Amino acid sequence: MDADSDVALDILITNVVCVFRTRCHLNLRKIALEGANVIYKRDVGKVLMKLRKPRITATIWSSGKIICTGATSEEEAKFGARRLARSLQKLGFQVIFTDFKVVNVLAVCNMPFEIRLPEFTKNNRPHASYEPELHPAVCYRIKALRATLQIFSTGSITVTGPNVKAVATAVEQIYPYVFESRKEIL
């Protein structure tokens, strides 16, 4: 039968990556010396600042561009980014919180069944690519959503997409195809 399109699967968002700009030059040395919880990577010209509350790690460049990683939701990402900008403002920089954008969302999903990957690959020729010698998972790309799914034989699927919505949609889309090539437990 056709798989139930109602996907009651738990999609766990493990990572949200976002960027924003401060619109001002940042003195990395000053941040490294005066900021709290910072790692100064002088060789590459970055400062890592870790926050506890939303557990995020921010990579700060002197140009004022900041990449924020480690959040578990989009809201949390924004919240953390703002808090980070706030702390930079406290250090004395004239920070303006602009151009906030979620760049990447990583989610995990677990199928209640195992999947036969070679069969799945054969059925989904253009989108799926499978090189078992290189990587044990099938890489399935949905161009429309700009999402990539990695499908493992255990039924675990890793989805990366531009935002949470796209990720959710991708999982929904892949479910029927995966369901087709599932491994029935007799």
Next chain:
Amino acid sequence: MACANPVPKLYRSVIEDVIEGVRELFIEEGIEEQVLKDLKQLWETKVMQSKATEGFFRNSHPGPLFTLQLPHNLHQTIQTSTASLVIPAGRTIPNFTTTELVTSNSSANYSLPSGIGYPIHVPAGVTLQTASGHLYKVNVPVMVTQTPGGASILQHPIQQIFQQLGQPSIIQTSVTQLNPSSVQAATEKSQRLETILSQPTVLHPGPVERKQLENLATNETLARPPVGNEHKTTPELLLSQQPISLESPRYMNLPGAVFTPQASQTDSNGGPVVSVSGSMTQTLDGKRLSSGPRHSFHQQSDVEVLIFKNRMGENGALKHPRSLEEPCGLPALEEESSAQMDLSIQTIDDIKEIIQIDGTGDTSSNEEIGSTRDVDENEFLGIIDAEDLKVLEEEGDSISNEDSTTNSSDNEEPQIDIVEEDPLNSGDDVSEQDVPDLFDTDNVIVCQYDKIHRSKNKWKFYLKDGVMCFGGKDYVFAKAIGDAEW
């Protein structure tokens, strides 16, 4: 149980090393030794006060060694004034009784005990020799006070005044600096000495002035100087015989300083006087080489002219003490004495009015300067922009940055000026650090690191060669390994 606490030793050695290393720099800069001593004291007291380490006690400074050299002729005076040699000291009171002195030989050397406390009252006529070897001839009763922690008496500012003395300088001049309480006495003495000093510069090795010299040097036993031409020839002899006075040939030796060591060497009468004159001639010779302190130049310049006149009058063919092995580089006086006089006058004039040829008095190439200025300005204008950018980058000044960025942003997004989405309110929605720096502790480690490693929030530290301040106490380590969770 364990070996002794290494920290105080280490700290002390650090302090010593730093002070030693910096000593030369200080001297170069012209900063007194006293300042360095003060620095050391301050440092040590601070370390002690901080109680960062136990058992940190200041090294006891070995007292300065003074060797008293009592000249031969002092014994009589000593007998008369026994009290003068009783040195009132702060802690220990060594008494040099007269009997000791009398029984000793002509040159009595006494070492003041190291633990002696200052101030010391030294009577007249005593020559002191410090541990560093400097000879100090004391002409008048002197109060010697101690610079804390130091034995060096010779101070630089004083040297400027008494530069002519060279090595053998006078203690009291340094005392003037050290002990304000004895300033009055010292100033009198110093003035007197200065007069003594200045007098010889004005005096000539002429018969008239000998009397003046005689009057001046009252302490010294001056025999009547010889008269006439002997005076001229004897310098040669004496100077060769008394090389001591030539020690610092370019300097005027204070009569006292010169006399005393030669007191036992008075070969001929008027030796002292002549040596002064001998040294005078030396200075005159040396003057040509523009050696010697400028201080005495102008005084000597007058002298020189007069001397030449004298010599002209007395000896047509004047031979300078050629036996002096001084590389004077003078033209033969005999032949060109008159020319020399002119030369001397000329040199005097030159020296008096040294015309500055360059710098502000420059008259040439004004146009060049103007033109270069224009060029510089243009260049400067061009440079300004680059510098501005640099400044902007350096300081991160937002206002100026906004200007520059608005330019750029205008280019890219002409519509979107700096539209701040949800401007950061000052701590409105974005809360402050809910965990403000919980550890603003004073537990600090200052060290070098071999490796610092992190996995997620697990940290590993491999440290070396460090000092740890933990609970107010200092601990030193060569290696330290640590684990931490963030």
